[in-house]
Amino acid sequence: MSDTKFTIGWLYPDLMNIYGDRGNILTLQKRAQWRGLDATVREIQRGRVANVDDVDVFFFGGGQDREQALIYDDLRQHKEHQLQQAAKNGAQILAVCGGYQLLGHYYQTADGERYDGIGLIDVRTEAGSKRFIGDVVIQTDIEGLTPATLVGFENHSGRTFLGPGARPLGRVLTGKGNNGSDRTEGVRQNNVTGTYLHGSLLPKNPHLADQLIREALRRRGDGELSRLDDSAELAAHDWILQRARRR
């Protein structure tokens, strides 16, 4: 194993892990290790965090309501500044579902109550009445991403809308995406990738996993990744594409 370190920072692993989020962590770690990087996972719990300069990719997953309430203040108190700095310095942040919503401006409940997010991305979320549950296929325009599709599973009642500063992660081909009305899904802005796709997301989208690793390494002037045999991952990806076509 080489001396190049690669660190995955997992935000609130005990509390924000509802939809098999460990799959995203394992995928980033293994794929970095298979390239000879010394990849480790750093768990970032509640409370003060000293220094996160070593983290290359942050992962922020979704939680159940009760757990989400437990991290809400902590995020703004102890993590907001660090995450902003990290993203500015070129670290990548992948946020799924609840994590995605909390990185935006706010989440507004059905009663009109607003919970402020940390505003790292130009999105806002409002509670919807019906949950969006099912397979999702999106078409991305991330340069060089092959295949250009991302697949996953969504389960959310929040409706997320992008502001002028945010670009969507992709366009919905199957499923609902951000809000069920404008056919956008997720966001790419300021080194943050936000999405409602789990399933888990990265195992069936190895090209996106590599993209995040590559972009995170680029800040060190590195960024070339050797090719891996992705036949198993892409077979799972294709299976979802084919089912979506049949429906």
Added chain:
Amino acid sequence: MGLRKTTAVLAGKATGALSRVTRRGGGTTLPGDVARAIDPKILTQLTQDLTHGSIVLTGTNGKTTTARLVTWLLEGAGHRVVTNRAGANLIFGATAAALDKAGADGRLHADWGVFEIDEASLPAAVQEIRPQATVVLNLFRDQLDRYGELESIAKKIEKALATQSETRAAILNADDPRVAEIGLGLPRDPTWYGLEDEKVASQTLPHAADARTCPHDGATLIFDRVYVGHDGVYRCPHGDFARPAPDLTATDIELHGFDSLAMTIHGTRVEIPLGGLYNCYNVLASYAAACSVGLDGKYVAERLKTFQAAFGRQEHVEFRGRHLILVLSKNPAGFNETLRTAVEAAGGEHFIIGLNDRKADGTDVSWIWDVDFEQLQDTATTVIPAGNRAYDLAVRLKYAGVKAEEPQTDPGQALDLLIETTSEGDTAYLLCTYTAMLDLRAELVRRGWAQPYWET
């Protein structure tokens, strides 16, 4: 009123008979729909006919096995028991079961009702059935696309138990923090049960354990012992929440793979041909339920020795010289335990892992990333990913460092590959979600190696 009840019963029974003749779904729930449409109070009326009353069981894992255990114990003591079988655990399934045993006079001629009830249906079930005892086994994350979050399920159970009258028993698992939270909030003390054996415990929680924070101050709970999932001995570091002291404990636990287990409950040694630490909880719960309705501990121990598992729950099948053990594994907590039993206790080498994403399995398969398939790394030599989501499983196994065979979405081809990759005399474990198990079993039946399940 009497006429309406009789009409409802007869219409329901006729529906049941018809669906059995046409083999449409075995008649497990449709008769309930029909009868309830005619008389919405039919379940209350029928359960009032029971000479002794009802026992209701709920929780994420172990409902079917525990209901079958309690039924086995009551029947052995000479009681006539009505029970909803085949996982028909919504209110319609319970109604259908009661209808099935009702006579032409529209009355239910039985002594006890034993009903496994889906967690979300518990409030309605308790209100209609008015059980003598309600057992809550555990609360784990399960089928988020269908049930929603753990918290909303817990709230429903809490509401159901809180409305019960004082003479009704609540029998709760003290080792499950979320179940304990429910019980500690009840107006009167429930009967608590729990395991008490350090040597079968570990010190660390599995990945993605739920219920790991204090309900009062949100602090991360300290687990002194972990038995199954997040079930163990826990406490809040600030002292305001801890595992309640169990009234009934299982000690000196001995585990023999999927073959059998033994433990001491209240000074009585209990042995049963059922494997896995998770089944200690099911046996202990059934013991508690049986004693709460007056059965004697010595009798219970004797009767349990001859228990037989339910469909797909540790069923043994001989298939072309291979010994197959079929174990339903449907969520992270359950899967981790069946894997652990197969690997640690039984030294399992050959596996078919079956994953479907139909409605009964849960349509979201992301939970497989919460299962510790890494356990298979060292001992497993043959691992066949099967089911309609076999490709997802293959990726999961790859990232777990497990060398797996090609994914097989066709159950017949999965079995053929098992024959190809194993030898006569080998034991293979089939760990599958609900409909993946149905599919594999149907294939075994088609080839004449297993009985259709409605005849067993």
